[in-house]
Amino acid sequence: MSQSNRLRIAIQKSGRLSSESIALLKAIGIKLQIRDRLLIAHSTNQPIDLLRVRDDDIPGLIMDGVVDLGFIGENELEEKMLERRASKKAHEFKTLRRLDFGGCRLSIAVPTEFKYDSVASLNGKKVATTYPYLLERFFAEKGISAKAVMLTGSVEVAPRAGVADAICDLVSTGATLEANGLREEDEVFVSKAVLIQKSEDLSPDKQALITRLLPRIDGVLQAKESKYIMLHAPKNYLEQVKSLLPGAEDPTVLPLAGINDRVAIHVVSSETLFWETMEKLKALGCSSILVLPIEKMMG
Numbered sequence: 001m002s003q004s005n006r007l008r009i010a011i012q013k014s015g016r017l018s019s020e021s022i023a024l025l026k027a028i029g030i031k032l033q034i035r036d037r038l039l040i041a042h043s044t045n046q047p048i049d050l051l052r053v054r055d056d057d058i059p060g061l062i063m064d065g066v067v068d069l070g071f072i073g074e075n076e077l078e079e080k081m082l083e084r085r086a087s088k089k090a091h092e093f094k095t096l097r098r099l100d101f102g103g104c105r106l107s108i109a110v111p112t113e114f115k116y117d118s119v120a121s122l123n124g125k126k127v128a129t130t131y132p133y134l135l136e137r138f139f140a141e142k143g144i145s146a147k148a149v150m151l152t153g154s155v156e157v158a159p160r161a162g163v164a165d166a167i168c169d170l171v172s173t174g175a176t177l178e179a180n181g182l183r184e185e186d187e188v189f190v191s192k193a194v195l196i197q198k199s200e201d202l203s204p205d206k207q208a209l210i211t212r213l214l215p216r217i218d219g220v221l222q223a224k225e226s227k228y229i230m231l232h233a234p235k236n237y238l239e240q241v242k243s244l245l246p247g248a249e250d251p252t253v254l255p256l257a258g259i260n261d262r263v264a265i266h267v268v269s270s271e272t273l274f275w276e277t278m279e280k281l282k283a284l285g286c287s288s289i290l291v292l293p294i295e296k297m298m299g
């Protein structure tokens with residue numbers, strides 16, 4: 001591929017999505033050298049360039065066709081899509097994969113002393129948010145007439161600062177809300193990080209590269225959810241043991257050298273093995289129970 005035909009991927013420069021986006025690219029075999037001050041990183045083993053930008057800019061870069069792929073939170077993506085649609089700008093994109101990081105929710109929260117029965121309690125109130133389009137869509141769906149006040153950061157201080165009566169912001173553990181004397185009430189949007197592609201067709205070379213990388217992403221995601229379980233079990237209790245192993249339709253059963261009444265069982269499980277199940281296996285006479293992480297998988 002020529003230099004101009006290198007696949008361009010936008011990732012957040014620094015923030016909640018950066019390290020996991022880079023980790024995923026590395027896990028699928030893309031060699032990268034990220035230097036903090038460099039905003040473009042070239043892969044040394046694939047025709048891929050990374051553009052390191054603010055996450056707010058990623059949806060627009062994709063929708064304007066400036067980059068080919070991007071890692072972005074669905075909250076930011078949907079907000080920018082609504083905003084661009086309203087101002088009649090290009091707002092198309094393709095979602096390639098929903099990923100396993102950046103999980104959060106956009107929620108309405110009120111000061112602890114605020115009497116909130118339902119979202120109707122916000123009628124006539126001001127709500128501070130970085131996501132006015134998502135919030136206004138939610139209000140329209142619920143038939144609420146409240147005003148969204150746009151703030152680009154520190155949304156949690158808005159009620160105390162007298163800027164708004166309530167807020168609508170991202171929540172994960174709830175610690176930030178609690179620290180600011182706020183109570184979560186209604187969920188407006190649930191989000192995860194996604195990998196998106198621009199909607200125009202790519203060159204056959206670029207498309208072929210993406211088609212080769214997507215099964216690797218699936219393999220990494222699947223491997224993270226799976227465990228390799230090994231144990232020794234008494235032959236007499238084989239069926240009981242199998243029924244205790246989660247998601248284990250086809251375990252491999254192997255003989256143990258010099259031991260006739262016991263076998264080794266190996267199984268790839270889509271779930272982890274909980275301590276309670278391990279205790280039950282032990283009670284059935286199982287031993288050497290090992291639960292191992294899996295690095296990569298391919299069907």
Ligand SMILES: Nc1ncnc2c1ncn2[C@@H]1O[C@H](COP(=O)(O)OP(=O)(O)OP(=O)(O)O)[C@@H](O)[C@H]1O
Nearest residue numbers: 012015016017054055056073076102103104170172
């Ligand atoms: N507490 C959280 N837990 C998990 N994911 C989160 C959390 N907060 C935000 N996210 C997700 O990560 C994305 C980026 O969040 P971050 O706080 O790093 O953005 P930012 O401050 O807008 O950064 P930037 O400087 O790039 O504009 C959010 O849009 C959301 O999808």
Ligand SMILES: O=P(O)(O)OC[C@H]1O[C@H](OP(=O)(O)OP(=O)(O)O)[C@H](O)[C@@H]1O
Nearest residue numbers: 016154169170171172173174175176177
């Ligand atoms: O429910 P919690 O687990 O407390 O997380 C929620 C906080 O996380 C995000 O901010 P972040 O920490 O990324 O900082 P930022 O506001 O500077 O972007 C978000 O904007 C909330 O403020």
Ligand SMILES: [Mg+2]
Nearest residue numbers: 054055056057
């Ligand atoms: Mg941002």
